[in-house]
Amino acid sequence: MKKLINKPEDFARETIEGILAAHSDSLKMVNDNFRCIVRADEKKPGKVAIATGGGSGHLPTFLGYVGYGLADGVTVGNVFASPSAECMYEVDKAIDNGAGVLHLYGNYGGDIMNFGMAKDMVEMDDIEVEEVLVTDDVASALKGQEANRRGVAGLFYAYKIAGAAAEKMYNLQEVKRLAQKAVDNTRTMGVALTPCIVPEVGKATFSIGENEMEIGMGIHGEPGIKRSELKPVDDVVEVMLNKILEDMRFEEGCNVSILVNGLGATPKEELYIAYKKAHSILEKNGIKVYRPYIGEFATSLEMAGMSITLLKLDKELEELLDFNAYSPFFQQFR
Amino acid sequence: MKKLINKPEDFARETIEGILAAHSDSLKMVNDNFRCIVRADEKKPGKVAIATGGGSGHLPTFLGYVGYGLADGVTVGNVFASPSAECMYEVDKAIDNGAGVLHLYGNYGGDIMNFGMAKDMVEMDDIEVEEVLVTDDVASALKGQEANRRGVAGLFYAYKIAGAAAEKMYNLQEVKRLAQKAVDNTRTMGVALTPCIVPEVGKATFSIGENEMEIGMGIHGEPGIKRSELKPVDDVVEVMLNKILEDMRFEEGCNVSILVNGLGATPKEELYIAYKKAHSILEKNGIKVYRPYIGEFATSLEMAGMSITLLKLDKELEELLDFNAYSPFFQQFR
Numbered sequence: 001m002k003k004l005i006n007k008p009e010d011f012a013r014e015t016i017e018g019i020l021a022a023h024s025d026s027l028k029m030v031n032d033n034f035r036c037i038v039r040a041d042e043k044k045p046g047k048v049a050i051a052t053g054g055g056s057g058h059l060p061t062f063l064g065y066v067g068y069g070l071a072d073g074v075t076v077g078n079v080f081a082s083p084s085a086e087c088m089y090e091v092d093k094a095i096d097n098g099a100g101v102l103h104l105y106g107n108y109g110g111d112i113m114n115f116g117m118a119k120d121m122v123e124m125d126d127i128e129v130e131e132v133l134v135t136d137d138v139a140s141a142l143k144g145q146e147a148n149r150r151g152v153a154g155l156f157y158a159y160k161i162a163g164a165a166a167e168k169m170y171n172l173q174e175v176k177r178l179a180q181k182a183v184d185n186t187r188t189m190g191v192a193l194t195p196c197i198v199p200e201v202g203k204a205t206f207s208i209g210e211n212e213m214e215i216g217m218g219i220h221g222e223p224g225i226k227r228s229e230l231k232p233v234d235d236v237v238e239v240m241l242n243k244i245l246e247d248m249r250f251e252e253g254c255n256v257s258i259l260v261n262g263l264g265a266t267p268k269e270e271l272y273i274a275y276k277k278a279h280s281i282l283e284k285n286g287i288k289v290y291r292p293y294i295g296e297f298a299t300s301l302e303m304a305g306m307s308i309t310l311l312k313l314d315k316e317l318e319e320l321l322d323f324n325a326y327s328p329f330f331q332q333f334r
Numbered sequence: 335m336k337k338l339i340n341k342p343e344d345f346a347r348e349t350i351e352g353i354l355a356a357h358s359d360s361l362k363m364v365n366d367n368f369r370c371i372v373r374a375d376e377k378k379p380g381k382v383a384i385a386t387g388g389g390s391g392h393l394p395t396f397l398g399y400v401g402y403g404l405a406d407g408v409t410v411g412n413v414f415a416s417p418s419a420e421c422m423y424e425v426d427k428a429i430d431n432g433a434g435v436l437h438l439y440g441n442y443g444g445d446i447m448n449f450g451m452a453k454d455m456v457e458m459d460d461i462e463v464e465e466v467l468v469t470d471d472v473a474s475a476l477k478g479q480e481a482n483r484r485g486v487a488g489l490f491y492a493y494k495i496a497g498a499a500a501e502k503m504y505n506l507q508e509v510k511r512l513a514q515k516a517v518d519n520t521r522t523m524g525v526a527l528t529p530c531i532v533p534e535v536g537k538a539t540f541s542i543g544e545n546e547m548e549i550g551m552g553i554h555g556e557p558g559i560k561r562s563e564l565k566p567v568d569d570v571v572e573v574m575l576n577k578i579l580e581d582m583r584f585e586e587g588c589n590v591s592i593l594v595n596g597l598g599a600t601p602k603e604e605l606y607i608a609y610k611k612a613h614s615i616l617e618k619n620g621i622k623v624y625r626p627y628i629g630e631f632a633t634s635l636e637m638a639g640m641s642i643t644l645l646k647l648d649k650e651l652e653e654l655l656d657f658n659a660y661s662p663f664f665q666q667f668r
Contacts (some may be wrong), residue, residue, distance in 0.1 A: 002527045002544070004567040004604040004640060011603065021613045022626045030514075057600040154412045210336070233338040265599035267635045268393040268663075269345065270338040272352030279355045285584030292356045301601045306338060317501065329602075333664040 001197050003302075004300030008199035012078050014057040019063065026292035027066060030073075030094040035087045037092050038073035039066055041157035048166040048175045049073070049095035053088060053112055055080040057218060059196070060226030060329035061155055061298040062105075062204040071104065079301070080220045082110030092127060100128035100172035104158055104179055106151025120296040130172055132179040134158045134307060135187040138247050139225045146184075148192070153218050154186040154224025157311045157321075161253025166327045184234070184318060187248050189240040190307035193230065194301050196264065215239060218268045219263070219300045223243040233270065237277040240308050245285065250312055251324060252286035259309040264299040266306055271295065278308055285334040291321055335612065337636075342533035342610055346390040346412050353397065357662040361400060364407075364428040369421045370429050372407035373400055382500040382509045383407070383429035386435045386493070387422060389414040391532070392553060394631040394663035395489055396439075401661025404497040405438065413532045413635070414554045416444030417591035422452030426461060434462035434506035438492055438513055440485025441467040444466050444543050464506055467511040468492045470522040471641060472581050473559045474548025482517075486553050486593040487632040488520040489646045491655075505604055516651060521582050523574040524641035526551035527564065530598065530634050549573060553597070553634045567604065571611040572640050579619065584646055586620035591627070591655060593643040598633040612642055 003088070016034040020027060030036035038235065053075030054062045063074045073091040074130055077083035092101045103115045112133070119129045135146055136154025151158075170178070178200035192214045195204040206219035208214060215237065218225030231239075250256060260275045271294050282289055290313055298307070313321065325332045339345055350368040354361060364370035388396045397408045407425040411417035424434045435456065437449045446467070453463045469480055470488025476542030496513035504512070526548045529538040539555035542548060547570065550558030565573075584590060594609045596602070605628050616623055624647060632641070647655065659666045 002564060002638060003557055004525075004527070004570065004600060006568055006607065007568045011607070014607045014610055016606075016609070016630075018613075020608035021610050022606065022628055057601070057603065059606075063446070080533040129634075191338075193338070230336060232339055232340045234339065262600055265636050265638075266338060267598055267633060268390070269349040269391065269635070271392075272350075272356065273340065273348045274338055274351035274352070275344070276348055276355050294352075294356055296602070299601060301603070302599050304599075304636065306337060326667070331667060332666050333660070334666060 001202050003199060005199055008202065011199040012076060015056060015078055024236040026328050030090050033085055033090065035076045036090045037063055037066060037076060038091060043097050045097050047097045047169060048099045048102060048172050048332050049097055049168055050104055050162055051088065051091050051095060052105050053083050053194060054106055055082060057301045062328060064329030065156065065159040067325065069325030070159045070168050070327055079200065082108065082114050085114040085117035085120065085121065088172040089121045092118060092122040092129065093125065094115055096127045100130065102162060102172065102175050102179060103129060103131035104162055105133065106155055107135045107149060118164050128172060130176040132158065132183060134178055134183050136183065137218065138187050138188040138189050138243055140218060140222065143247055148224065150218055152188050152190060152292065153259055153309045154188045154309045156259060156297045157186050161317060161320045161324060163325060167323065174194055177319065182287065185312040185317065187244045188307050188309040189243050190305060190317035191236055191240060192263065193214050193222060193302055194265065194304040195301040200203050205263065216255060220273055221297060233274050234277045237274050237308065238281065241281050242280055245308055248312065250285065250287050253317060255288045255290040256282060257291045257311040257313060258289055259293040261298055261307045261309065262296045263303040263305040263307065265302045265304040268295065271306055274306060290318065337533060342536065345533040346410060349390060349525050350410055357646065358660050364424050367421065367424065369410045369417055370424045370518060371400060371410060372425060377431050379431050380433050381431045381503060382433045382436060382506050384438055384496055384500055385425050385429060385545050386439050387420065388414060390438055391635045392555040392632050398661060398663030399490065399493040400509050401658055401659065401664065403659030404493045404661055412535065416442065416448050419448040419451035419455065420514050422449055423455045425540060426452060426456040427459065430461045432498055434464065436496060436506065436509050436513060437463060437465035438465065438490055438496055439646065440467045460470065462506060463668055464490065464510040466510055468517050468519060470517065470520040471552065472521050472523050472577055477581055484556065486522050486524060486554055487593055487641045487643045488522045490593060490631045491643065492516050493521050495651060496657060497656045497659060498654040500620065502655065510552050519646040519651065520643060521578045522641050522643040523577050524639060525570055525574060526597065526637055526639035527548050528638040529555060530637040554650060561644060565664055568611045571608050571642065572635055574613065578644055582646065584619065584621050587622065588598055588620045588645040589624040590616060591625045591647060591651060593625055593627040593642065595641045596630045597633055597637040597639040599638040601635045602629065605640055608640060625651065
């Protein structure tokens, strides 16, 4: 295990302490608890608050999307492990502006249980809570069973759309509707080339041959849909995009935002080579690329590989995607 | 070699084609040559133009710093190889606004030769050219021989300072003076944990043991100053920062910007753990951290490791560092 860390058991805490030391103007703790992080800027009375959370090891997901036009607070778990309901409850209380809280997070068992408990707790304090689960990973359940799919890099679009809606002072039902609409129009496919090592475990999350790739692998190393010989990236992108295009109808002439996301160890150069192919496939299908995002948006520590996410846009989603957003990890100003 | 690429010999070209497909509103080619990339926004008559360039494989360096408040044009070489003088000449001509061009690049033999030839060529067209070489890598030459040092992640600060000065319509001599002042006040130390693989070579740039690290290694795998057992990151950061603090005088109470840069495969989490330690060492030395930057700013493909860069600030440099900047790879709006 070759990592620039101290004690493995301090990994999550020291990460957050570093983030708070660097970005104290943007982020702060609730009750001195490093697992409960909220925006440091002034609260806006009447604005719907957005809470998220999940395991560590995916930066900029989740903590990186706490900021203007994005989420208001996050609960931080250990690496690939759900944070506690108590922490979620503390974050909800800290971020509520009197307009209710939207729980917006990835569809994983532990998170569902804990966010559910937190919802019960915070509702007893007369704070209204709604929830939207992100379920963008096409590989994780068949067509028709979308609600069973895991949430991966598509989380970014959910934060972006819901965060903009909240900033525009839409009410809780509207923010929820738009977050769900973003999720319903988002699809992701991933490919992994190498595993990562969870610091406290100390060995690779899975093994894979020197010349193999796995299409559809999850961001915690969940099994994908096909393991095969590593192909030229143009072929890999074609397989991935075809899966997405078969899964959801994209009308000719529609606008689509695309996110090519690096899983950790894959150079930006490779992401752009993949993007080039994706762009040309979409154009050939009469789909217009709008606001492409290329970089690391949801990682798995030092895993090599990438994911491709499409968000099908209409006027309403486009306007929200265009809205400014900034956090220490993501800036969009035009 | 596990990479998401097509033919290795197409790596640089396909990377640029992907970047241009994604960011055609920000970047464009000169003479349809993918090796000559300039800003796509309107030129500003009388503004000093800044040209840079170097080998591929270091994104966001170099191309990623072509944008507002940064550089105006870049010449792109193959992986870790200098671009040609002819391309530099074409870029210079394309970006000149009648106020002269600053060549701002890293101190490497091939680049010096080619930028030198380009300077001779472009001066025959009556365009004034000055140059500043970035020499921030402490490990690459002894104290007193700063001019022999290589340029690494400190390039970022040189672009940021010179780019802001040019945007403020300072003249060529002033932009040059400020770029040189940034370089003179910038120091970097790196550490590598794993090598990278140049696509066309197909094998690792160097070998290193499963439990070893190399302090001071260059971004092309140039030998460092010490290879040893991998230590806890707090110890690694202490060694690296002490080297920098011994190399340049930092007055107590001075402001310093710090850049913790990932070399490619190192997760953001680890960079923040390193930042936490660096922040505390600086504070203990009475040095105030101003505008920390943490992320990937100058990479070596999929190399694991990081570098730490300090820029010692005074009022003049601070004001320029604060200036807005944006490119497809870097945004700073406050």
